[in-house]
Amino acid sequence: MSAAARPAWRRPLSAVLGVGAAVLAVAPVPMLAGSASAATTVTVSLACDIPVFSSAAFTWDATVTATAVGDGTDVALTVAFSDMPGVSPAALSSSSMTGEVDVTIDGAPVTLTGGAAVTAAANAPVPVPPVTGTVASTATSLDVALTHVEYTVLGSIPIVCDPTASGALGAVAVDSGAVPTATPTTSPTASTSATATATPSPTATASTTAADDAKRAVPAKGVVSFACVLNPLGSDFDYEPTIAVYGSRESADDDEVALWAEMSDMPGLAPVPIENNAMEVTLNAVVGGTKVALTASSMVNAAIKAKVAVPTLKASMTSDAEEMDVEITGYSFDFEPMSGLDIDAPCEVADGAALGTLTVGIGAVADDDTDDTDGTGTTTPTTTPAPPAAAASLPGTGAGTPLAAIGLWAGALGLLGAAVFLLLPPRRPA
Template sequence: MRARRLSVGAAAASLVAVTLGLGTPASAAPVTSSQTVACQTAHLAPTPEVPYFPTFDWAASLTVTAQTDGTNTHLEIQANDLAKPGGVGIVPIALKDAKTVAKITATVNGTPVTLEGAGGPVDVPANAPVPVPKVSATIPGAATPISVVVTNIQIDAAALGYVLPTYCPIAGTALSWAIGDIGVDGAAGPLPTATPVPTLTASPSPTPTTKPKPTKSPKPTKKPGPGKDPEDSNSKGSPATGKVTYACLLQPFGSDFDYTPDVRLAGSRAKTGDQKVSLAASMSEIPGLAPVPIENGTMNVTMNAKMGGTAVALKGRSTVNAAPYGTVPVPTLTAEMSSSADEADVEVTGFSFAFGEMSGVAISAQCTVKGGGALGAASFGVGEMPESDPGTAPGGGSPGGGTPTGGTPSTSTLPQTGSGAPLAMLGLWSSALVLAGVALFLHLPRRRQEA
């Protein structure tokens, strides 16, 4: 009889143990898997020839967790930050209020599943890795473990006026990334509710500023009346003109491009016998190399030349607004020199421009002369420049106004060729900035271009 009581007691204790076990959620550790994936971002201004920015390798790491309420299973995947090898960010400029949406397609126990998630807005420093939001999906069933195989990862980013997708792997291909068997936790309460993923939208284009009238060359002196010294009468000189080919290097991106503008350089003195000669030069527009807009960018420009063997530096400054790949006008460039000669042989020896800091990066270019630097002789006028004065660029260019550095900046407006946002000629280059608006992944200029 005592033995029977012990048996009943043991059975009761066992039943209690089972009951407690059913009420305590099972615990399964997250599973992390790593793999290097080739990624590619859609181009800011895609063409059939250049639809994407260059590929880059992402050392991707995915951490997968799952839990069930006994009916459905909630699956989550967290990726590490998006970056190039060495942890270098794919965006060369600082991003403010950047938003991202991620989508991972996978098979779970052989069934296709799409996991989605959104992140931001966040500020991302220049050249810093871009955070990737966690993605999730709820699927029917409570099996454990589950087998997860990732087939594709897409990260869309919005900043600087653009929304662009980055594909991992590159568009048109698929992964077969077996994460392995994922243990499923028992949920202590209701499963997480998925937050609707927003549709990313581009910010408005910058409002173009009014195109200014060209800066005029030195004002003419009044023509003398009868009986006045003919030596003081006005005389128009003749500018030196030609087409100069420059080889340029865009910094800080290390991208090269060609620029072949029409150049006109004229000189004039206020009155006959003056040693001071005022110089003014015009150049046709810089080719459109920036894959993102330029908004209110302050550009300082210098053209180096020799006048009769004397080195001179003609300078100008302007405020630029440009659409993606919009050409950039060059302001009128001015300088002064001392000469008693009536003319001087003109040789262009260099050209450079530099923008003030925009979105955390300062864009500049140094250009050397590849050909056409010798423009011939410029004869100096008295009082005013020739009618074809450097205020109007030859060859149909539209340089906009400009004043020497230190003066009041002029403003130049470029034709709009696409939606915009601030930029920073950040793409006079060959790719960078593609989250940015994203230029979340700029790798800059498209290829050598000529004006």
């Protein structure tokens, strides 16, 4: 893609009004009609796709209008499109959209650019900004053909389209006037604050509790395969984390058991950077025959398509058992709305539900032998219900778990509201 965006050009109203009554009185009708005919309008059938989604192809029968203005040295060509079909499952509210449209002008390739904030209801037609480019020409008419159309939402979600047959727009008359000065199109970029930096994993240390009955907590640990659905798109993806579930009580005669779980990173789902977005995660399990829901909240900062660290999940239960079998029954995560889009994913267990048996610790915690993340971002835990005192120093409950990063969306997921289209790792065939 080449040329910088130029604003759509229209002859100033003052120039028309300034012609004067005397001129209007004698101006032949054909002259007036000729000025209005400068715009060329045709219908072009476009085959489109959103590469970050599976099964996102659609057809766009676009009404394309081309206008041109020249000053005898250069000519600015502007191409405008009718609304794109309603391909967004969520409402767009002042969402940034930029366009790069390839055309040929008298046989020479030229790229037209433009951008604007767009608003549309969910599943409603989406307006797209016009695009403009300038070429050196003294011609009074240009032969224009459309070869490729690409609009990008939120700077990283492309919608690509190509003519299904001829993209010829025909002859475009050049109006006489000043050619606008090039103005670079402003594309949304990730804030430098969202630049992800690796965070070393906290090194767990054994408790120094001097109690004679202190006992190390040993986790039930294994790899669980989840089949997940990303909403609101209904897109499938797989998540296969290593999960370790621990338990500990304050003293040998205490029947209150603090549970916590460590999970490896979630896959990189987001095509846009995530900045300070709240995420809630829930791991459902059966521990010692009792159903429990281990939960956690965190603030996510993540780079595009990076993995996301899962914060330490916590719960408590009543049991006097020293050992308990652990079975995982489900998992889910939910982001606060990102640019107007609600993003969540329920996950069902596909394989590996039985993690084995955990040994309940007493006055001590297990070594943090969960997998280190190779993250490129950070998560910061938010306030969650405090576990019993014995669990206060459980691994991963400090200032933040290392992450490798998302958003599932942003304008999240932006799929959403501002983001409408999201990237998911493909689910492997069964």
